[in-house]
Amino acid sequence: xxxxxxxxxxxxxxxxxxxxxxxxxxxxxxxxxxxxxxxxxxxxxxxxxxxxxxxxxxxxxxxxxxxxxxxxxxxxxxxxxxxxxxxxxxxxxxxxxxxxxxxxxxxxxxxxxxxxxxxxxxxxxxxxxxxxxxxxxxxxxxxxxxxxxxxxxxxxxxxxxxxxxxxxxxxxxxxxxxxxxxxxxxxxxxxxxxxxxxxxxxxxxxxxxxxxxxxxxxxxxxxxxxxxxxxxxxxxxxxxxxxxxxxxxxxxxxxxxxxxxxxxxxxxxxxxxxxxxxxxxxxxxxxxxxxxxxxxxxxxxxxxxxxxxxxxxxxxxxxxxxxxxxxxxxxxxxxxxxxxxxxxxxxxxxxxxxxxxxxxxxxxxxxxxx
Numbered sequence: 001x002x003x004x005x006x007x008x009x010x011x012x013x014x015x016x017x018x019x020x021x022x023x024x025x026x027x028x029x030x031x032x033x034x035x036x037x038x039x040x041x042x043x044x045x046x047x048x049x050x051x052x053x054x055x056x057x058x059x060x061x062x063x064x065x066x067x068x069x070x071x072x073x074x075x076x077x078x079x080x081x082x083x084x085x086x087x088x089x090x091x092x093x094x095x096x097x098x099x100x101x102x103x104x105x106x107x108x109x110x111x112x113x114x115x116x117x118x119x120x121x122x123x124x125x126x127x128x129x130x131x132x133x134x135x136x137x138x139x140x141x142x143x144x145x146x147x148x149x150x151x152x153x154x155x156x157x158x159x160x161x162x163x164x165x166x167x168x169x170x171x172x173x174x175x176x177x178x179x180x181x182x183x184x185x186x187x188x189x190x191x192x193x194x195x196x197x198x199x200x201x202x203x204x205x206x207x208x209x210x211x212x213x214x215x216x217x218x219x220x221x222x223x224x225x226x227x228x229x230x231x232x233x234x235x236x237x238x239x240x241x242x243x244x245x246x247x248x249x250x251x252x253x254x255x256x257x258x259x260x261x262x263x264x265x266x267x268x269x270x271x272x273x274x275x276x277x278x279x280x281x282x283x284x285x286x287x288x289x290x291x292x293x294x295x296x297x298x299x300x301x302x303x304x305x306x307x308x309x310x311x312x313x314x315x316x317x318x319x320x321x322x323x324x325x326x327x328x329x330x331x332x333x334x335x336x337x338x339x340x341x342x343x344x345x346x347x348x349x350x351x352x353x354x355x356x357x358x359x360x361x362x363x364x365x366x367x368x369x370x
Contacts, residue, residue, distance in 0.1 A: 022113045022114070022115060023113075024113060025113065025114060025115075026113050026114050026198075026253035026256065026258065027114045027137065027256050027257075027258050028256065030253075031113060031253060033250040033251060033252045033266065034086040034113065034199045034250060034251040034252070035084065035085050035086065035249075035250050035270055035271055035272065036085060036086055036087070036088065036199070036244060036246065036248050036249060036250050036251055036265070036266075036270040036272070037083075037085040037086065037087050037090075037242060037244040037270060037272050037273070038244055038246065038247045038248050038249065038269065038270040038272070038273050039243075039244060039247065039270075039272075039273050039276070040241070040242070040243035040244070041241070041242060041276055042239060042240065042241040042242075043239070043240045043241075043242075044067070044238070044239050045063060045067040045068035045237050045238060045239070045240065046063055046064065046065050046066065046067055046068075046238075047063060048063070049061070049068070049081075050275065052084065052271070052272075052275050053083065053084055053085065053272055053275060053276075054081060054082070054083060054084065055081070055082050055083075055084055056079075056080075056081055057080040057081070057082050058078050058079060058080045059072075059077060059078055059079030059080065059206075060079070061079065061081065066158075066236060066238060067095070067236050067237050067238035067239070068081070068236065068237045069234050069235070069236050070099075070204065070205075070206045070234065070235045070236075070237070071206075071232045071233065071234040071235075072099075072104070072206060072207075072208065072226075072231060072232065072233045073231045073232045074228055074231060075208075075211075075226070075228055077208070078205065078206065078207040078208065079205060079206045079207070079235075080203060080204070080205040080207075081203065081204045081205070081237075082201055082202070082203045083201050083202040083203070083242075084201075084272070085201070085202075085244075085270065085272040086112075086199035086200060086201055086251055087110075087199065087200060087202070087242060087243075087244040087245070087246075088198075088199040088200075088244065088245065088246045088251050088260075088263060088265065089165050089166045089167060089244075089245040089246070089260075090165060090242065090243045090244045090245045091162065091163065091164050091165070091241070091242070091243040092108070092110060092162065092163045092165075092202055092240075092241075092242050092243075093160060093161075093162040093163075093239075093240065093241040093242075094108045094120070094160075094161050094162070094204075094237065094240055095158045095159070095160055095161075095237070095238035095239045095240070096108065096120075096122075096158065096159065096161055096204075096235070096236065096237055096238070097154070097155055097156065097157065097158055097234075097235065097236040097238075098122035098124070098127065098130075098154045098155050098235055099122070099124055099155070099206050099233045099234055099235040100124055100125075100127055100155040100233070101124040101125070101226065101227070101230060101233040102124055102125040102210060102222065102223035102224040102225070102226065102227065103124060103125075103208055103209060103210020103211070103219070103222045103223055103224055103225050103226035103227075104123075104124030104206065104207075104208055104209070104210070104222070104223075104226060104233050105121055105122065105123060105124065105205075105206070105207055105208075105209045105222060106121070106122040106124070106205070106206050106235040107119060107120060107121045107122070107203075107204070107205050107206075107207075108120040108161060108163075108202075108203070108204055109202075109203040109204075109205070110163060110165065110196070110200040110201070110202060110203075111200055111201055111203060112196070112198040112199055112200045112201075113198070113199075113253075114137055114138070114198055114253075114258045115135065115137055115138030116135065116136055116137065116196035116197060116198050116200065116258070117133075117134060117135040117136075117138075117196060117200075118133075118134050118163055118165060118170060118196050118200070119131070119132065119133040119134065119135075120132060120161050120163070120172070121133065122154060123209075123221065123222055123223055124222070124223060124233070125222075125223030125224070126223070127153065127154050127155040127156075128150060128151065128152055128153070128154060129148055129149065129150060129151065129154070130148070130149050130151050130154060130161065130174070131146055131147065131148050131149075132146065132147040132148075132149060132172045132179070132180050133145055133146040133147070134170060134182060134188075134194075134195075134196055135194070135196070136189065136190070136193060136194030136195055136196055136197075137193070137194065137258055139190075139194050142188070144188065145188045147172070147179075147180050149172070149174060149179040149180065151174055151175075158236075158238050159174060159175055160173075160174065160175050160176065161173070161174060162174075165196070166245060167184065167197060167260050168183065168184050169181060169182065169183050169184070170182040170183075170195070170196065182195075197258075197259065197260040198253070198258055198260065198263060199251040199263060202240075202242060204235075204237055206233070206234075206235040208226045209221070209222035210222040210223065210224055210225045210226045211225070211226070212225065246265050248265040248266050248267055248268065248270070249266045249267065249268035249269060249270050249271075250265075250266045250270065251263050251264070251265060251266075252264045252266065
């Protein structure tokens with residue numbers, strides 16, 4: 001991307017490098033094969049991302065019913081989501097809300113290991129325009145390849161930004177209308193050499209171009225310095241459809257030319273396709289339905305047996321408690337009887353003592369001292 005590259009040379013390497021970088025340049029060395037998508041698939045980013053398919057390279061994301069939200073809340077932050085798969089020509093249909101705010105850049109990028117590149121970019125201060133661009137083999141010696149296209153309310157409304165890409169033409173579409181077309185040997189492609197033509201990852205990013213360390217021209221293009229007091233700034237990715245024009249397992253550079261006819265397609269299912277075809281985890285009701293009739297009967301019988309044993313255990317417990325209650329009651333009654341007898345005996349002894357210590361005088365009793 002033109003302006004991210006300018007930022008790279010102007011001191012924003014930490015942001016730009018994450019977007020326009022390669023871990024192995026096949027123009028100079030032999031690199032590992034690129035895992036293919038090898039199919040067509042639509043993602044709705046209103047749930048947790050599958051980390052076997054997507055890699056949150058920098059920053060974090062949140063999601064809600066509308067999609068994945070990539071936000072910046074303070075200086076020094078950037079976000080980049082990258083696919084773990086590559087497509088070798090194809091269609092990328094992204095439903096996006098750009099991030100609003102001077103100094104910010106939202107982007108959707110196709111990028112290859114040898115730095116072929118196709119871009120959509122939104123500059124945060126302009127919410128009614130999107131820019132298109134392309135690069136071949138990382139060649140950024142000229143910056144006259146970009147285009148600008150009207151799109152209303154790009155920050156508050158989802159729009160469909162579609163890239164159609166094959167070996168002969170590259171097209172940018174907005175909401176079903178083609179806004180730009182580039183042919184293989186058009187001006188700026190250097191006879192096709194700068195035409196993007198090698199397997200690409202799909203990337204989404206939000207990054208701050210308006211930094212104090214950036215070149216003045218970059219800051220002006222981005223709409224000034226980012227005002228972090230207005231944070232958070234959020235770019236939202238809703239639905240995404242990606243179609244790979246080749247079906248295979250992986251893509252390999254057979255030489256160092258970087259031409260499309262040097263790319264070899266290995267037969268077989270890609271790891272991404274295998275992941276996409278995995279059956280979702282079954283619910284308990286689905287697991288129950290998978291059991292045969294005999295298993296159902298066995299479960300019912302087992303449950304019934306367990307129920308009978310439970311009832312029997314409960315009855316035994318109740319009987320034991322009843323017996324225990326009777327025994328305790330009997331013991332209490334015996335103790336009460338013993339206490340009553342002991343009290344009665346004490347009373348009798350006292351009366352006998354009183355009786356023996358008295359004598360009858362004049363028709364009555366008087367106390368006689370011993």
